[in-house]
Amino acid sequence: MRISELQTPALLVDVHDLDHNLATMARALPGPRLRPHVKAHKCTELARRQAAAGHRSFTCATIREVEGMAAAGLGEDLLLANEVLDARRLGALADTARVTVAVDSAETVAAAAAGGVGEVLVDVEVGLPRCGCAPEDAGRVADLARSKGLTVRGVMGYEGHLMLLADRAERARLTAESMARLARAAADVGGDVVSAGGTGTYADNTVATEIQAGSYALMDTAYGAVGLPFRPALTVLATVVSASSPSSDIQPPWVVADVGLKSLGMDHGNPTVPGATVWFCSDEHTTMSFVQAGAQPDEPRSVRVGDRVRVLPAHVDPTVALHERMHVVDGDEVVETWPVDLRGW
Amino acid sequence: MRISELQTPALLVDVHDLDHNLATMARALPGPRLRPHVKAHKCTELARRQAAAGHRSFTCATIREVEGMAAAGLGEDLLLANEVLDARRLGALADTARVTVAVDSAETVAAAAAGGVGEVLVDVEVGLPRCGCAPEDAGRVADLARSKGLTVRGVMGYEGHLMLLADRAERARLTAESMARLARAAADVGGDVVSAGGTGTYADNTVATEIQAGSYALMDTAYGAVGLPFRPALTVLATVVSASSPSSDIQPPWVVADVGLKSLGMDHGNPTVPGATVWFCSDEHTTMSFVQAGAQPDEPRSVRVGDRVRVLPAHVDPTVALHERMHVVDGDEVVETWPVDLRGW
Numbered sequence: 168m169r170i171s172e173l174q175t176p177a178l179l180v181d182v183h184d185l186d187h188n189l190a191t192m193a194r195a196l197p198g199p200r201l202r203p204h205v206k207a208h209k210c211t212e213l214a215r216r217q218a219a220a221g222h223r224s225f226t227c228a229t230i231r232e233v234e235g236m237a238a239a240g241l242g243e244d245l246l247l248a249n250e251v252l253d254a255r256r257l258g259a260l261a262d263t264a265r266v267t268v269a270v271d272s273a274e275t276v277a278a279a280a281a282g283g284v285g286e287v288l289v290d291v292e293v294g295l296p297r298c299g300c301a302p303e304d305a306g307r308v309a310d311l312a313r314s315k316g317l318t319v320r321g322v323m324g325y326e327g328h329l330m331l332l333a334d335r336a337e338r339a340r341l342t343a344e345s346m347a348r349l350a351r352a353a354a355d356v357g358g359d360v361v362s363a364g365g366t367g368t369y370a371d372n373t374v375a376t377e378i379q380a381g382s383y384a385l386m387d388t389a390y391g392a393v394g395l396p397f398r399p400a401l402t403v404l405a406t407v408v409s410a411s412s413p414s415s416d417i418q419p420p421w422v423v424a425d426v427g428l429k430s431l432g433m434d435h436g437n438p439t440v441p442g443a444t445v446w447f448c449s450d451e452h453t454t455m456s457f458v459q460a461g462a463q464p465d466e467p468r469s470v471r472v473g474d475r476v477r478v479l480p481a482h483v484d485p486t487v488a489l490h491e492r493m494h495v496v497d498g499d500e501v502v503e504t505w506p507v508d509l510r511g512w
Numbered sequence: 513m514r515i516s517e518l519q520t521p522a523l524l525v526d527v528h529d530l531d532h533n534l535a536t537m538a539r540a541l542p543g544p545r546l547r548p549h550v551k552a553h554k555c556t557e558l559a560r561r562q563a564a565a566g567h568r569s570f571t572c573a574t575i576r577e578v579e580g581m582a583a584a585g586l587g588e589d590l591l592l593a594n595e596v597l598d599a600r601r602l603g604a605l606a607d608t609a610r611v612t613v614a615v616d617s618a619e620t621v622a623a624a625a626a627g628g629v630g631e632v633l634v635d636v637e638v639g640l641p642r643c644g645c646a647p648e649d650a651g652r653v654a655d656l657a658r659s660k661g662l663t664v665r666g667v668m669g670y671e672g673h674l675m676l677l678a679d680r681a682e683r684a685r686l687t688a689e690s691m692a693r694l695a696r697a698a699a700d701v702g703g704d705v706v707s708a709g710g711t712g713t714y715a716d717n718t719v720a721t722e723i724q725a726g727s728y729a730l731m732d733t734a735y736g737a738v739g740l741p742f743r744p745a746l747t748v749l750a751t752v753v754s755a756s757s758p759s760s761d762i763q764p765p766w767v768v769a770d771v772g773l774k775s776l777g778m779d780h781g782n783p784t785v786p787g788a789t790v791w792f793c794s795d796e797h798t799t800m801s802f803v804q805a806g807a808q809p810d811e812p813r814s815v816r817v818g819d820r821v822r823v824l825p826a827h828v829d830p831t832v833a834l835h836e837r838m839h840v841v842d843g844d845e846v847v848e849t850w851p852v853d854l855r856g857w
Binding site for chain 1: 755757768
């Protein structure tokens with residue numbers, strides 16, 4: 168099938184850019200040094216490519232992601248890097264997958280034990296005010312877990328506040344500070360896993376035994392601004408459905424494409440369209456102008472109704488969560504279509 | 513089923529608030545004076561309630577919404593208030609639904625005719641730089657449509673830039689200005705339909721023969737700030753999965769609930785949690801503090817790990833698009849569960 172036959176909006180994944188990203192990361196962090204985070208693509212077919220690149224342990228953010236990965240036969244070593252108060256659905260996977268869950272409190276330890284999950288990581292707050300116990304509490308949480316019969320594999324922490332720092336040296340310095348907190352906790356907790364990091368810090372985090380990067384596979388414009396060796400592989404294909412009248416009071420001329428708030432994660436701001444200035448997004452529309460500053464208002468419009476444009480989302484994770492499928496493309500050809508099968512909870 | 517048995521995150525619809533909203537709107541705009549927009553809830557069961565309240569013509573934003581409404585037997589008069597360049601899936605519904613599509617250009621007229629759609633509205637730009645031809649071009653577009661054998665039912669326009677204006681008098685004044693543009697176009701186009709308006713202007717738009725409001729049914733915090741007689745009926749149920757350590761360097765104490773960028777539309781900003789200050793959202797988390805300004809830092813935390821909280825989204829439309837179902841609740845009881853069955857394209 169040709170791209171021109173696709174209905175829009177449609178997620179496109181450039182196979183060469185994807186392969187480049189997977190190969191680049193596999194060289195930097197081979198095999199178990201990377202625990203790819205599936206939340207960034209929610210797609211077991213893409214996870215299968217990551218497994219083929221050598222990474223057979225995965226990170227998940229939701230129980231549904233864990234279930235889906237197990238059902239796809241990718242359950243060799245699944246970490247739910249998130250706290251849950253009801254772990255029964257995880258416990259039910261005992262026969263088909265190895266499941267480890269994050270704990271950071273007496274309540275989440277009790278839930279893991281009650282749900283029948285055998286293994287945990289102690290989640291440690293490393294500077295991002297989100298989940299994780301204080302480093303000085305980590306040993307106590309580990310002891311509690313062991314007292315409930317759980318195996319404590321080690322610690323995890325996520326320096327998420329540092330991922331998008333543009334200054335590489337500053338990012339490395341603050342990552343080291345953040346990971347010193349995790350190392351302190353790891354010494355108290357024991358076990359052999361120190362799981363941390365992400366696409367922004369994968370090259371600078373020297374404390375983690377495994378890096379939980381996810382966005383590197385598809386990328387987005389926020390990570391694209393950080394100076395990483397990964398290419399934007401994901402775009403949203405759109406059709407230009409309307410163009411302004413030359414006589415409109417509103418200038419410069421604009422066009423409207425059929426992607427919007429329901430096909431783009433918006434928390435990192437507007438998407439990027441090469442050559443255009445994006446004005447705003449509505450539910451199913453992006454209004455933009457292709458007229459460059461200083462151009463004459465009567466200059467012929469370069470983009471017309473019916474044309475296709477490719478829209479780069481600002482944040483990959485919530486973008487994929489809005490789509491049922493992604494089309495893998497090689498030039499103008501759709502070579503595969505993968506369900507985004509890990510959506511929901 | 514009790515709400516406490518639901519897994520989180522989960523969309524909750526308060527049945528009394530929903531009924532209040534539907535009844536309030538049906539009194540203001542009875543029967544065909546309202547053409548409810550299904551994009552705001554994407555749920556045929558909710559549309560069925562709107563039909564029971566007297567509104568049997570509906571507005572859609574996507575072809576999938578039109579198809580789903582037709583399949584649900586709600587296809588008496590469906591308007592796709594959006595431009596499409598490939599109308600074949602709409603034309604295929606000819607035996608099961610009455611479908612009208614918006615056109616604003618020669619290309620969209622040609623697509624409607626080629627796709628087998630029989631009826632159109634001429635979409636007019638009324639001040640929002642999005643779809644719609646200039647008012648002075650509307651007659652020409654209508655003539656072109658008629659020359660292709662299409663029935664032109666009238667005009668539509670959307671004063672979307674005015675919906676969230678807080679000053680009611682200013683909103684009414686600008687709506688009148690905007691609708692003067694639509695009335696001018698309507699005179700040139702002919703037909704008996706003037707379709708426009710939304711939840712923010714439903715009471716002030718005196719030109720439209722029918723109002724395309726959608727958000728009034730479930731509401732959100734953005735519309736909640738405008739002073740309308742509709743109640744917030746939609747919340748996202750969340751579980752508190754983590755709480756900060758009293759010894760954390762970061763103060764004041766915070767908790768983390770399991771709703772985030774993948775369960776909340778974020779284009780209108782952070783959600784609201786009654787009693788809390790929301791700090792930020794991550795993919796599956798909202799970090800917030802329940803400590804009021806001026807409180808002592810050692811004051812007992814009022815919200816604990818395992819507690820449930822209700823999160824009010826800032827924008828209803830992209831929020832529902834992220835969920836597979838909504839639970840209709842009466843007090844603590846889940847009385848019905850409705851699929852969000854109009855998602856996708």
